[in-house]
Amino acid sequence: MRRKATVRIAVDPVACEAYGYCAELLPEVLGTDEWGYPVVADPTVPPQLVEQARQAARACPRRALHLRPEA
Amino acid sequence: MPSATLDPTRPEPPSDGGGARGGTGARAAPDGGRGAPPRHGAGRARLLSCWHAQRSGALAAHLDHHGPLPLPPAQGGAARLGTLMEAAGLAGRGGASFPSARKLAALRSAGGRPSVVVNAMEGEPASDKDRTLLWCAPHLVLDGAELVARALGAGRVVVCVPDDSDVDRAVAAAAAERAGAWRAPFALEVATLPGRYVAGEESALVSHLSGGPSAPAWRPDKGAPLRIGRSPALVHNAETLAQLALIARYGPEAFRAAGHPDAPGTTLVTVSGAVAHPGVLEVASGTPLGDIVACARPVDAVGAVLTGGFGGAWVPATAMGTPYTPQALAGVGGVAGAGVLVVLPARACGLAETARIARYMAGESAGQCGPCVFGLPAVADDLDELVAGTSPAAAARLASRLRSVDGRGACRHPDGVTRLVRSALGVFAADAEAHRRGRPCPQRGAPSVLPGLGAP
Numbered sequence: 001m002r003r004k005a006t007v008r009i010a011v012d013p014v015a016c017e018a019y020g021y022c023a024e025l026l027p028e029v030l031g032t033d034e035w036g037y038p039v040v041a042d043p044t045v046p047p048q049l050v051e052q053a054r055q056a057a058r059a060c061p062r063r064a065l066h067l068r069p070e071a
Numbered sequence: 072m073p074s075a076t077l078d079p080t081r082p083e084p085p086s087d088g089g090g091a092r093g094g095t096g097a098r099a100a101p102d103g104g105r106g107a108p109p110r111h112g113a114g115r116a117r118l119l120s121c122w123h124a125q126r127s128g129a130l131a132a133h134l135d136h137h138g139p140l141p142l143p144p145a146q147g148g149a150a151r152l153g154t155l156m157e158a159a160g161l162a163g164r165g166g167a168s169f170p171s172a173r174k175l176a177a178l179r180s181a182g183g184r185p186s187v188v189v190n191a192m193e194g195e196p197a198s199d200k201d202r203t204l205l206w207c208a209p210h211l212v213l214d215g216a217e218l219v220a221r222a223l224g225a226g227r228v229v230v231c232v233p234d235d236s237d238v239d240r241a242v243a244a245a246a247a248e249r250a251g252a253w254r255a256p257f258a259l260e261v262a263t264l265p266g267r268y269v270a271g272e273e274s275a276l277v278s279h280l281s282g283g284p285s286a287p288a289w290r291p292d293k294g295a296p297l298r299i300g301r302s303p304a305l306v307h308n309a310e311t312l313a314q315l316a317l318i319a320r321y322g323p324e325a326f327r328a329a330g331h332p333d334a335p336g337t338t339l340v341t342v343s344g345a346v347a348h349p350g351v352l353e354v355a356s357g358t359p360l361g362d363i364v365a366c367a368r369p370v371d372a373v374g375a376v377l378t379g380g381f382g383g384a385w386v387p388a389t390a391m392g393t394p395y396t397p398q399a400l401a402g403v404g405g406v407a408g409a410g411v412l413v414v415l416p417a418r419a420c421g422l423a424e425t426a427r428i429a430r431y432m433a434g435e436s437a438g439q440c441g442p443c444v445f446g447l448p449a450v451a452d453d454l455d456e457l458v459a460g461t462s463p464a465a466a467a468r469l470a471s472r473l474r475s476v477d478g479r480g481a482c483r484h485p486d487g488v489t490r491l492v493r494s495a496l497g498v499f500a501a502d503a504e505a506h507r508r509g510r511p512c513p514q515r516g517a518p519s520v521l522p523g524l525g526a527p
Contacts (some may be wrong), residue, residue: 013440014289014481033475036447037441066291 006070007050008043015064022065025056044070117329117337118313118354119207130248133210140214141319147526148222149179152315158323160335161315165271165308166379166409168334168397171315175304178223181296181303187220187257188299189230191238191270191309192264195380196431196523197411200236200339201309201354203351208313209245213259214310219305220257220317226302228259230309233266235261268381268435272482273297273306275437280304286437287482308409310339331357334396342367343522344377344414354395361391361407364414374417375498377521379408381428382487384494385421404494413521420514422502425495426454427524432488443485446476450492457503460511466503471494493499 009029012020018036028049030041045053045067057065120136143152156172163169178185189212191201205212216228230246232239242261249255262269265285274288278298296303307315314336318326327335334356343349346367354363364376373388378400386393386405393399397407415421433447453469456462473489480486496503506512 006343010291012289012291012481013442013479014286016441018441024106033442033443034472035441037445037479039479068291 005050006047007045007053007067007069008070009040009045009053010043010066011038011040012062012064012066013037017062017064019061021061022056025059030056030057038039038051038065044057080435081237081523087142093514096224117317118211118310118339119351120242122158129245130210130252133208135216137211137317137320140217140316143218143222149175152218152222153179155318155323156315159314159318159326160323161311161318161326161336162397163308164310164314164338164409168363168407171307171311174307175219175223177294177307178296178303183298183301183303185223185225186227186229186280186302186304187216187223187225188273188276188306189216189228189305189309189312190273190276190305191230191232191242192266192269192276193233193409194266194268194271194435195382195409195411196268197341197343197377197380197413197521198409198457199341200351200410202232202236203341204309204313204339205232205238206241209241210249211313211316213242213245213249213309214319215314216259217255217257218315219307219312220255223305225257225305228257229280230259230261231264232261234263235266239263268432269437269482271483272484273433274482276306277304277380279299286439287480287484289481297448299323303422310410329355331355331394331396331399333357338395338397338407338410340410340412342412342414344412344520345370345373345416345419346414349522356396357399359391360386360393360395360400360412363395364391364412367412367414369414369416371416371418373414374419375415375421376405377413377415377424377491378411379406380411380487381432382484383408383411384490385415385425385498387498388417404497406490407470415520418514419520420458420502420512420516421495421499422454422506423458423512423515424519424521425492425499426451426458427521429454431490431524432491435482437482440485442476442479446472446479447485447488449521450476450488454492457506457518458512458515460509463507463509 021036023030023032033039089118129174153172153175161171193201220228230242241263246259264279272287275286279285280299307462330336337353338356340352346369348367375385376386378386383406390403393403400407429451433451453465454467476485477489
């Protein structure tokens with residue numbers, strides 16, 4: 001049931017080193033700027049993309065992608 | 072025409088040998104100071120009113136001038152202090168103008184024995200008010216810190232000063248005097264930290280005091296208290312605490328006797344740039360911007376004023392009637408920030424000066440976040456190209472880069488730069504358009520009027 005809820009995504013800009021995996025794995029939510037750092041247009045991840053977002057967070061070598069339940 | 076109570080005030084020794092005690096209002100002479108040169112003002116300073124005492128017997132003179140510090144009661148002291156702050160309408164003087172009472176309340180619910188951090192880092196090159204305050208009235212700052220520390224039962228007070236100034240001597244001397252005079256229930260320390268722009272950002276301060284790097288932290292939950300180890304840290308700007316020391320002595324009503332309903336009290340302002348008398352002024356909040364600038368005697372026709380500092384915003388010469396309060400300044404695109412005003416003469420190029428600031432700010436990045444590390448130099452490059460009139464595409468590229476940098480750092484350092492650059496593109500829009508069409512700035516290469524950036 002919990003996986004149906006929306007989550008909020010946030011990038012820790014200090015940890016992020018622009019590996020770019022997150023934008024590859026979650027292009028619906030994340031783009032990249034001209035230097036390769038992720039850009040979040042809307043931090044709300046819809047329910048159907050939550051599992052994909054979790055995978056993107058796990059894939060980050062810097063553990064810079066954070067998900068938290070939508071407040 | 073300024074009203075009598077809104078006149079800028081200059082530090083003045085008490086004229087009658089201590090007769091100024093209790094003189095808490097920035098009271099102006101009946102003629103509103105019109106007869107005297109504006110530099111000397113006619114009002115009576117509060118924070119800077121005891122500056123002469125620094126020469127000898129500073130603590131005795133301080134207590135003689137302001138009277139003893141009314142200590143908060145052993146029980147309920149924090150609540151009482153919060154009530155005082157609220158009644159006075161005290162807001163932080165470090166740049167964010169955050170209500171002090173709310174900051175105190177947040178810390179009271181944090182749990183753990185708190186630490187009080189006095190932020191006098193003043194990394195802003197155009198600001199000199201905290202150093203001036205610590206030289207002129209260190210005991211007012213320490214009084215404010217002592218009030219907060221006693222009220223919260225804090226174990227430690229740390230006064231943070233930059234390592235590129237010698238103001239730590241003034242603080243250490245004042246601390247030694249106090250240690251010899253009474254026993255405080257907390258440890259009072261002076262910490263010298265790297266004198267860099269971002270070192271004074273509160274999470275950077277706390278990180279350094281915790282043994283970490285002097286760099287801002289990413290804080291997704293801004294409401295969570297900062298901690299030094301396990302101790303929740305209450306970080307206050309030096310001037311805020313000095314104002315609190317006056318409020319505790321003279322009461323919130325006296326505090327509100329000067330200033331503006333939106334921003335009660337007096338405030339310290341550092342005026343620099345193309346002026347004959349750069350320096351720190353204590354003015355009543357709400358004083359018209361142009362009156363403050365006039366006190367520093369502009370040497371030329373004023374073209375614009377940089378408000379709030381290098382991460383602030385330009386205000387055009389047409390807005391000099393704006394009351395100096397955070398709200399009113401925001402209404403004309405300005406920023407109160409930590410009380411910085413830099414006067415740009417009409418002959419200078421605001422865009423070239425902004426490019427210099429952007430370059431400086433890029434160099435002052437903590438080097439942590441990509442959008443700041445790469446974005447700020449790129450913004451500075453775009454501005455340089457725009458000013459040179461060599462690249463018709465620079466303006467559009469700059470606009471897109473400003474959007475891409477916005478809000479993407481751990482701290483607000485990059486946001487300060489984008490705000491400044493946007494305000495420059497607005498205030499100096501005619502120049503920007505001329506440069507975009509290929510007309511380079513004739514002032515390019517002229518020496519900067521900005522403090523610390525190649526001013527002669």
